[in-house]
Amino acid sequence: MLLKKFIIIVTSFFVSHLTDAQDSLQISSEDLKLYPLLFQQTAAEYRALCYQAFNTARMRLDETLKQHPHEKNLAIITDLDETILDNSEIEAQKIKTGKEINYKDWINWLNKPDLPTVPGGVEFLQYAGSKGVQIFYISNRNVKGLQITLSILQKLQLPDADTSHMLFMSNDYSKESRRQMVMKDYDVVMLLGDNLNDFMKVFESRSINERLSATGSVKNDWGKKFIVLPNPVYGEWENALFNYQDADSLSVEQKIDKLKAVLKGF
Numbered sequence: 639m640l641l642k643k644f645i646i647i648v649t650s651f652f653v654s655h656l657t658d659a660q661d662s663l664q665i666s667s668e669d670l671k672l673y674p675l676l677f678q679q680t681a682a683e684y685r686a687l688c689y690q691a692f693n694t695a696r697m698r699l700d701e702t703l704k705q706h707p708h709e710k711n712l713a714i715i716t717d718l719d720e721t722i723l724d725n726s727e728i729e730a731q732k733i734k735t736g737k738e739i740n741y742k743d744w745i746n747w748l749n750k751p752d753l754p755t756v757p758g759g760v761e762f763l764q765y766a767g768s769k770g771v772q773i774f775y776i777s778n779r780n781v782k783g784l785q786i787t788l789s790i791l792q793k794l795q796l797p798d799a800d801t802s803h804m805l806f807m808s809n810d811y812s813k814e815s816r817r818q819m820v821m822k823d824y825d826v827v828m829l830l831g832d833n834l835n836d837f838m839k840v841f842e843s844r845s846i847n848e849r850l851s852a853t854g855s856v857k858n859d860w861g862k863k864f865i866v867l868p869n870p871v872y873g874e875w876e877n878a879l880f881n882y883q884d885a886d887s888l889s890v891e892q893k894i895d896k897l898k899a900v901l902k903g904f
C-alpha cells in the first residue's frame with residue numbers, strides 16, 4: 639500500500655515537471671535558424687565546401703587564362719554576402735539575445751577588426767586580381783550603404799575595391815540588368831554566388847520545382863562558369879518554401895506547419 643502511494647507521488651511529480659518543461663519550451667522564428675547557423679559557423683564540412691568551391695574556381699580560371707593568354711578584358715562577377723562576407727554572427731546574435739539588432743550595434747559589428755569572411759574567398763579574388771582579371775561586386779546590399787561596404791572591401795584588400803566595380807541595389811531586386819551592364823563591356827568568365835539568383839534570372843520568384851528543373855537545365859555550368867557557395871541559412875530557396883509570402887507575417891507555429899507540409903516523407 640505504501641509502495642503504491644510512493645509510486646503515485648513519484649509519477650505525478652515527473653508528469654507535472656514534464657508538462658511544465660513542455661509549457662516553458664517557447665521557440666521563436668529566429669530559433670528555427672539554429673541548426674543551419676551552427677552548420678555555417680562550426681561544421682568543418684561547411685568550411686570544406688567553401689574551399690572546394692574556391693579551389694574549383696581557381697582551376698577553372700587557370701584553364702581560361704591558358705586558353706586566352708592575351709585577353710585583356712576578362713572579368714569575374716561575385717556576390718558578397720555569404721559568398722565572400724560571412725554575416726552569420728548577426729543572425730546568431732538575434733538568437734542569443736532574443737532581440738533585433740539595432741543600427742548602432744550593426745555598425746559596431748561592421749567595424750570589427752576581424753569581420754568574418756567565407757573561407758577561401760578573399761584569397762581567390764586576390765589571386766584572380768593578380769592575374770589581371772577585373773572583379774565586379776554585384777550585391778543586393780542597398781546602394782545607400784555603399785561607402786560602409788567599400789571600406790570593408792578595402793580593409794580586406796580585395797581587388798578593384800572602388801565604386802566603379804560595385805553594383806549595389808537601388809530599386810531593382812533582380813541582378814540581371816547589372817550583370818548585363820558588366821557583360822556589355824567585359825568577357826565575364828565566371829560568376830560566384832550563394833543564391834542561384836546570383837547567376838541567372840530564371841531562378842527568381844519561382845516555385846521549388848521550377849528552381850530544381852532550371853538547375854538541371856544548365857547542369858554543365860555548375861563548377862565551371864557558375865561557382866556556388868553553401869548557404870543553409872537564407873536565400874531564394876527559403877522564399878520558395880513559403881511561396882514568396884512574407885514569412886515575417888507568419889507566427890512560428892504557422893511557419894512550422896508550412897515547412898512540414900513541404901517536407902518529403904514516405
Ligand SMILES: [Mg+2]
Nearest residue numbers: 717719720832
Ligand atoms: Mg549572397
